[in-house]
Amino acid sequence: MQLFYNPEINLETQQFTFPTDESKHIVKVLRKKTGDTLQISNGQGDMFVAEILFPDHKKCTAKVIEKTHYDPKPYTLHMAVAPTKLNDRFEWFLEKATEIGITEITPIICDHSERKVIKKDRMDKVIQSAMKQSLQAYLPLLNEAITLKEFLSNSMEGDLFIAHCEEKEKTELNMRARPKSNTTILIGPEGDFSTNEIAMALEKGFLPVALGQTRLRTETAAIVACTTLALKNQ
Template sequence: MLLFFQENCSPPTITLSPDESKHLIKVLRKQTGDEVIVTNGEGKLFHCLIQSPLPKGTSLKVIKEEEIPKLPFEIHLAICPTKSPDRMEWLVEKITEIGFDYIYLMKSENSERSFLKADRLEKKIIAACKQSLQFYKPEIKSDWTFEQIVTSPDFDGFQKFIAYVNENHQNHLLDLALKNRNYLILIGPEGDFSPNEIDSAISKGFAPVSLGKNRLRTETAGLTAVQMLQVANR
């Protein structure tokens, strides 16, 4: 299945963006009457026929519409951006393929980077959704501080975790993650969270967890956490 992406679309016709149209017409050589499958990133799947194959705005006629059920759990990853933006782009691409819902770009006391271009991450997410046939597009939340994350009422009722380097961790993430829950997990920078941040999170209901015996890079820790939460819901 070749999947195309178009936000804010609805029957009876869909007009693809110039980028999607160019790929459809110039690269794939699709023509009038050919079938195209489109998602809006919000769980809708549209089976369409090409009406006007224009590289700057192909028009499609919707012939069938499906509603893809959402999974009974959500994964929210709050992570401190790495110094290298390439490593964060790699992360969002891979966790999109695995499956997650929200990523919060968080600033902590030891953050290496305070600014990251969310539009580049957005493009990586859309491409990964299409490649891995994901019908719900994960969302990027920028400019959050550690304190905003740990005190936000948005996460009331979530299972909340903080992962950091500690040889004396009593619990592995897989030991504590319950099935079919909403999760928020905090991943710190290469310098890790400060002791004050760790104490603050724990005092606000975050469970300290290990991701394994090895010391992981920030982006590897983020990927590992998302994978483990998916495994917990297998």
């Protein structure tokens, strides 16, 4: 099954038009015709089956014939991750985290960050593509990049964890993580969090966690964290 994404439709929608890029893909590439059906997600928990009315490659129009709402997962996971020096590694994290199951992502700029700017539009597309490929009803939220200090100034609830590389007492995330909980995890840049940043996070209530016995790349650490939480909630 191929899934399409359209954030403009909801359970009240009866007829709609795909944007130009999707219309072209449906008509020119997939060669869909009048009467053919498509599977669609609005990224907000609703899935639809739509029948094509007018297969125009610029404005493909369809009518909704089936609607289903899916409840969200019994947990939320907010990953605050420093962008990697190479864009493709961070995009790989976004893709895999979406497939595994993540609620929200905030790119954080840290003292040791080598990359301080991200292309949010491009990364939004990576997440949308991964959502469609993995046939999911919910689209993870990608926030604008902010400094770690700004991030920590926000009020946060639930389980708060920081994964860092300093030789200090830490508990394995697998032991700390709880099922059906709201969790926020901090993952630092290639050069790790600075000592000052770790201290700030601890003051805000973040608990230090380990992600295994080996030192992991930023994107690998983030995926291990996502997987750990997903397995806790199976």
